[in-house]
Amino acid sequence: MVRLIDVAEKARVSISTVSKVLNNAEVQVAISEKTRDRVQRAARELGYLPNAAARALRRQQFRTLGVVGSSPQFFRIKPETRSFNSEAMCGLMEGAVKRGYHVILLSGMETEPEAGGAFADIGMADALLVLNRDLQTDDTYLATLHNSGKPVMYVLDYPADPEALASAPDDEQGGRLATRSLLDAGCRRIALVRKTYYRGIFDRRQKGWEQALQQAGMAAGPELVMDVDAMDTARVRELGIDGMVCLNDQITKQLAPRLKTAGVRVPGDIRLISFVHEASVTDLDTPCAAVVEPLARIVEDAVHRLVDLLEGKPIEERQRLFPYTYGKGS
Amino acid sequence: MVRLIDVAEKARVSISTVSKVLNNAEVQVAISEKTRDRVQRAARELGYLPNAAARALRRQQFRTLGVVGSSPQFFRIKPETRSFNSEAMCGLMEGAVKRGYHVILLSGMETEPEAGGAFADIGMADALLVLNRDLQTDDTYLATLHNSGKPVMYVLDYPADPEALASAPDDEQGGRLATRSLLDAGCRRIALVRKTYYRGIFDRRQKGWEQALQQAGMAAGPELVMDVDAMDTARVRELGIDGMVCLNDQITKQLAPRLKTAGVRVPGDIRLISFVHEASVTDLDTPCAAVVEPLARIVEDAVHRLVDLLEGKPIEERQRLFPYTYGKGS
DNA sequence: CTGAAAGCGCTTACAG
DNA sequence: CTGAAAGCGCTTACAG
Numbered sequence: 016m017v018r019l020i021d022v023a024e025k026a027r028v029s030i031s032t033v034s035k036v037l038n039n040a041e042v043q044v045a046i047s048e049k050t051r052d053r054v055q056r057a058a059r060e061l062g063y064l065p066n067a068a069a070r071a072l073r074r075q076q077f078r079t080l081g082v083v084g085s086s087p088q089f090f091r092i093k094p095e096t097r098s099f100n101s102e103a104m105c106g107l108m109e110g111a112v113k114r115g116y117h118v119i120l121l122s123g124m125e126t127e128p129e130a131g132g133a134f135a136d137i138g139m140a141d142a143l144l145v146l147n148r149d150l151q152t153d154d155t156y157l158a159t160l161h162n163s164g165k166p167v168m169y170v171l172d173y174p175a176d177p178e179a180l181a182s183a184p185d186d187e188q189g190g191r192l193a194t195r196s197l198l199d200a201g202c203r204r205i206a207l208v209r210k211t212y213y214r215g216i217f218d219r220r221q222k223g224w225e226q227a228l229q230q231a232g233m234a235a236g237p238e239l240v241m242d243v244d245a246m247d248t249a250r251v252r253e254l255g256i257d258g259m260v261c262l263n264d265q266i267t268k269q270l271a272p273r274l275k276t277a278g279v280r281v282p283g284d285i286r287l288i289s290f291v292h293e294a295s296v297t298d299l300d301t302p303c304a305a306v307v308e309p310l311a312r313i314v315e316d317a318v319h320r321l322v323d324l325l326e327g328k329p330i331e332e333r334q335r336l337f338p339y340t341y342g343k344g345s
Numbered sequence: 346m347v348r349l350i351d352v353a354e355k356a357r358v359s360i361s362t363v364s365k366v367l368n369n370a371e372v373q374v375a376i377s378e379k380t381r382d383r384v385q386r387a388a389r390e391l392g393y394l395p396n397a398a399a400r401a402l403r404r405q406q407f408r409t410l411g412v413v414g415s416s417p418q419f420f421r422i423k424p425e426t427r428s429f430n431s432e433a434m435c436g437l438m439e440g441a442v443k444r445g446y447h448v449i450l451l452s453g454m455e456t457e458p459e460a461g462g463a464f465a466d467i468g469m470a471d472a473l474l475v476l477n478r479d480l481q482t483d484d485t486y487l488a489t490l491h492n493s494g495k496p497v498m499y500v501l502d503y504p505a506d507p508e509a510l511a512s513a514p515d516d517e518q519g520g521r522l523a524t525r526s527l528l529d530a531g532c533r534r535i536a537l538v539r540k541t542y543y544r545g546i547f548d549r550r551q552k553g554w555e556q557a558l559q560q561a562g563m564a565a566g567p568e569l570v571m572d573v574d575a576m577d578t579a580r581v582r583e584l585g586i587d588g589m590v591c592l593n594d595q596i597t598k599q600l601a602p603r604l605k606t607a608g609v610r611v612p613g614d615i616r617l618i619s620f621v622h623e624a625s626v627t628d629l630d631t632p633c634a635a636v637v638e639p640l641a642r643i644v645e646d647a648v649h650r651l652v653d654l655l656e657g658k659p660i661e662e663r664q665r666l667f668p669y670t671y672g673k674g675s
Numbered sequence: 676c677t678g679a680a681a682g683c684g685c686t687t688a689c690a691g
Numbered sequence: 692c693t694g695a696a697a698g699c700g701c702t703t704a705c706a707g
Contacts, residue, residue: 028677028678029677029678029679030678031677031678031679031680032676032677032678035677044676044677045676046676046677047676047677050676050677069683071683072682072683072684072685073682073683074683075683
């Protein structure tokens with residue numbers, strides 16, 4: 016960890032001066048332009064991040080809000096509540112409590128750019144969980160996280176780097192599972208319905224779909240991959256499609272009524288299967304099978320593995336993938 | 346704030362000894378039974394809570410996990426996502442980011458009972474938000490929070506004490522609004538449907554219902570207050586009920602199908618209005634008006650007022666109540 | 676405009 | 692079994 020004194024040595028000034036420069040927004044002290052530049056450059060080059068504990072001890076404040084519920088268990092929300100957020104939160108708090116850790120939601124303010132950018136206060140955490148469904152790996156934001164020197168665990172989506180720690184759904188397996196269940200139900204022309212977002216996850220699910228079709232001796236041509244926003248129901252008929260794998264519940268909700276108005280009967284003409292997190296498509300009035308990802312379990316596992324790492328236990332698998340299960344849907 | 350040295354003086358030992366006793370789970374040092382007792386009693390009597398900053402600075406770890414999303418804005422979830430949690434979370438992070446604060450979810454572990462109980466690490470926060478829909482005011486848990494000496498803001502439900510800081514929905518106004526909208530629609534016998542939980546909120550909503558009925562010159566007798574778990578549809582007919590105020594969406598979801606099977610037409614025979622957070626009853630197939638509470642706004646307001654307090658700005662209203670609005674429901 | 680120094684409240688190796 | 696003391700990394704009043 017680089018400290019104030021490291022910056023001071025590099026900039027050839029005292030630590031008081033460094034501190035004053037780096038806190039210029041809050042401290043009213045005159046500093047010469049030259050010194051200021053030298054200090055800021057040194058801090059940037061060394062990747063200085065203030066130590067949140069020392070700062071808090073000195074300032075006598077954390078600038079952090081604690082949120083509590085009606086009981087110590089409040090945030091251990093039950094998965095029955097169902098929404099994506101509560102499910103993830105459930106696993107998160109369950110793991111945190113079991114291991115004796117607190118959870119801090121880094122709000123990512125854009126303050127103190129010269130003192131480490133958006134995450135100057137990342138230091139309040141011993142390790143980082145990246146909770147994300149659609150990673151932008153080119154993001155400099157992720158670089159900041161890694162530069163902090165703290166362990167980083169990816170939870171739902173993850174970068175291609177095989178060294179990156181991750182606990183995530185096995186999207187290829189999910190794609191195979193969904194496709195096979197349609198094959199088992201007798202479908203012979205199975206389309207994949209996706210959207211332009213969630214590229215990482217969707218690409219992996221699509222790969223699973225391809226694998227399942229190829230194993231069954233069927234082609235998985237690009238004409239069978241459809242964007243729900245550019246859905247051509249006439250073309251669906253032409254291609255003789257009798258099964259559709261919908262890559263998430265939002266797609267399914269968008270697709271179902273359009274099939275209905277086009278006079279396509281579900282499941283009479285076309286069978287649907289949808290990826291969901293828990294039973295989130297139960298409010299669909301179209302019959303639809305589902306492939307469920309165990310969100311809470313995944314997030315809790317991520318917490319455990321991260322704490323294991325912090326406690327010095329060796330991590331055997333860098334990336335742990337969890338299978339999807341077949342569910343009833345609606 | 347009581348420090349180690351205060352405990353040491355009271356127990357007539359050195360601060361090293363106090364530290365060792367209070368960390369006996371983690372430190373392997375022999376301490377005599379007598380000393381141990383004296384120290385523990387002193388710590389308890391003084392209400393000692395370890396200073397998280399000092400501890401973290403010394404230990405070089407926070408025992409806190411930072412959770413980040415794909416971008417610094419990740420947790421600023423849009424209210425459109427709708428569920429209770431995301432809405433509250435949305436307001437929470439919005440306020441936190443705007444004011445330059447982080448949010449820490451206190452996991453309320455049951456460790457270190459002698460060192461302050463479940464919230465030994467409450468110290469990581471400058472102030473506390475109690476996020477809660479159903480306060481148990483007799484809870485010793487809340488006492489712990491107040492004993493920390495940090496400002497406490499109640500967000501959704503709140504204790505009777507008028508000095509307690511709160512930002513919350515105006516439940517009485519909500520009760521009046523719901524009832525009046527049924528009156529305006531021509532209802533003349535308006536029942537209130539509740540459940541045994543959420544006493545605080547439900548009692549206030551019921552008071553609003555009574556006020557509205559009395560203002561309209563109608564009696565609000567106890568026979569009109571029904572528990573959805575003990576609903577007697579024959580009795581509903583007998584009483585000539587033509588309107589029902591459902592105190593939350595769960596109640597409405599439970600009630601609607603029972604009315605249907607009993608042959609009661611909605612809104613033909615009985616009009617319904619339901620309390621909801623955002624548009625959460627849109628998945629009801631029974632026509633139903635709604636009274637909406639602006640969750641995200643309330644939570645964000647709570648954050649702002651709490652930070653104002655921390656920054657020394659005077660708080661004019663101890664309790665700020667937000668009006669419900671009339672919504673379409675389903 | 677810049678720096679030396681005190682001190683925030685803990686933990687722990689060391690001495691007794 | 693107990694205590695004196697060093698030191699974690701900052702901020703800020705004070706001196707120059």
